[in-house]
Amino acid sequence: MADGNRPAVNVSLGPDLLGLLRVAAGHNQGGDERDGGKGSLAESDRQLLLRTAISEGADYVDIEEDIAASIPRFGKTKRIISLHNFRQTPADLEAIHARMAALDADIVKIATMANQPSDNLRMLRLVRESDVPTVGICMGDLGMPTRILAGKFGMPFTFATFHHERALAPGQLSFAQMTETYHYDQITAATKVFGVIADPVGHSLSPLVHNAAFAHAGIDAVYVPFRVPKEHLDDFLASADEWDLHGLSVTIPHKEAVLDKLTERDEWVAGIGAANTIVFEGAARRGYNTDCAAAMESLELALAADGAATTLAGKTALVLGAGGAAKAIAFGLRQRGADVAIASRTLDRAKQLADRLDCRVVDWKLRHGVGAQVLVNCTPVGMHPNVDESPFDKHHLKPSMIVFDTVYNPESTLLVKYAREQSCRVVTGIEMFVRQAALQFKLFTGKEAPMEVMAETLRRGMGPVRY
Numbered sequence: 001m002a003d004g005n006r007p008a009v010n011v012s013l014g015p016d017l018l019g020l021l022r023v024a025a026g027h028n029q030g031g032d033e034r035d036g037g038k039g040s041l042a043e044s045d046r047q048l049l050l051r052t053a054i055s056e057g058a059d060y061v062d063i064e065e066d067i068a069a070s071i072p073r074f075g076k077t078k079r080i081i082s083l084h085n086f087r088q089t090p091a092d093l094e095a096i097h098a099r100m101a102a103l104d105a106d107i108v109k110i111a112t113m114a115n116q117p118s119d120n121l122r123m124l125r126l127v128r129e130s131d132v133p134t135v136g137i138c139m140g141d142l143g144m145p146t147r148i149l150a151g152k153f154g155m156p157f158t159f160a161t162f163h164h165e166r167a168l169a170p171g172q173l174s175f176a177q178m179t180e181t182y183h184y185d186q187i188t189a190a191t192k193v194f195g196v197i198a199d200p201v202g203h204s205l206s207p208l209v210h211n212a213a214f215a216h217a218g219i220d221a222v223y224v225p226f227r228v229p230k231e232h233l234d235d236f237l238a239s240a241d242e243w244d245l246h247g248l249s250v251t252i253p254h255k256e257a258v259l260d261k262l263t264e265r266d267e268w269v270a271g272i273g274a275a276n277t278i279v280f281e282g283a284a285r286r287g288y289n290t291d292c293a294a295a296m297e298s299l300e301l302a303l304a305a306d307g308a309a310t311t312l313a314g315k316t317a318l319v320l321g322a323g324g325a326a327k328a329i330a331f332g333l334r335q336r337g338a339d340v341a342i343a344s345r346t347l348d349r350a351k352q353l354a355d356r357l358d359c360r361v362v363d364w365k366l367r368h369g370v371g372a373q374v375l376v377n378c379t380p381v382g383m384h385p386n387v388d389e390s391p392f393d394k395h396h397l398k399p400s401m402i403v404f405d406t407v408y409n410p411e412s413t414l415l416v417k418y419a420r421e422q423s424c425r426v427v428t429g430i431e432m433f434v435r436q437a438a439l440q441f442k443l444f445t446g447k448e449a450p451m452e453v454m455a456e457t458l459r460r461g462m463g464p465v466r467y
């Protein structure tokens, strides 16, 4: 990948152009900031470099639109005519494209900043409908889907960096992410699209886990991170058909806002008032809450582990926290007939949740005195980087207890370590995360999920080595 003054080599990735090609990238060599260039060559030297590359027989030259007319075609070298706009995706994309195509282009390449999710579809429509092969990329994290779905919309190639810390354009993914996570080179027009909607979305581990599951199961599908700001949720969901969306994971801040967009809801969604999954089928939009179902399954399996009764009915459960996770899990526990106490740092929030679900409220300072048989941590206490914190004191844990920590990064939180030291039965956040993703996979595909593969991928993805 060209950077600054280094040789004119770029990485272009695509079904037709996989791997390293000899591409002279004019915009990266010049000093013209309008093109996003990082080089310091004088304009005359930049043009000389491109002409030299052509005469030396480069496979492609990447020429900015403004100088394309003064760099003539020669020999076998193909011409990528480029435009970069780091501020916006202009309204007149079609006119710009027509102007560029007329500059003796073998390929038109347009990279613009996405300022809203709908910019992506305007760009992808242009790519799909163009007669000249076109690479249309939206930059920024809002634009990431255009990079991943290049093959679906008919781009001849897409772009990636050698390393995620050396991105040359905002939102660029590394070659390893594009190949190992997204299998971008296997994406075609027939590939079904799934994804997660969130804001922010960059931290989500769901793409890692779901794409690994699709690949393992041999399913022609890709799972894409869609950053959808709150105010664009309606627009985005209205465009589901054009994206060829078959299913979505839904997370912060959309879990409640999606409710009135659903045509059907499962029992958990209706009771909790939040959905974390949407399945699209024709006009139907079915909402599910796999967080709650996964948490209950995990707890019941832990109960069954030592041959004890598998029912939560009548058990005293203490839920720490009163946010989204607490709401889903407390609802599930009440449904199962448990006696639920809620303790949260902010008493009013705990009271509101307890009133709604008919639970008891316990002052945060008095949480150790509840005599809980089931303890569920739904606070972020113990989460990376605060790994030396626990929301519950070790000496109040008893071997008869089930301790469920929803925090999954790290898997072995201080609370989990305390619980193991006290011989409690333990449910980890990884178990819940994988189980909720596995339930989504079943809803998305109708098939049983490869849970081991998903868990292994998640653990590796959270490890110290990140690409």
Ligand code: NAP
Residues within 6 Å of the ligand: 291, 320, 321, 322, 323, 324, 325, 326, 344, 345, 346, 349, 377, 378, 379, 380, 381, 383, 406, 407, 408, 428, 429, 430, 432, 433, 434, 436
């Ligand atoms: P949330 O809606 O923001 O709620 C967080 C709750 O934790 C609030 O009640 C908050 O109290 C409390 N809290 C925050 N910091 C605290 C502290 N230092 N001491 C005591 N209480 C504190 O978050 P959420 O979506 O429910 O997520 C909570 C946790 O669940 C996260 O760690 C998340 O990773 C985990 N989770 C795991 C899974 C999974 O699949 N494993 C799924 C969902 C969530 P205030 O009201 O006082 O702020």
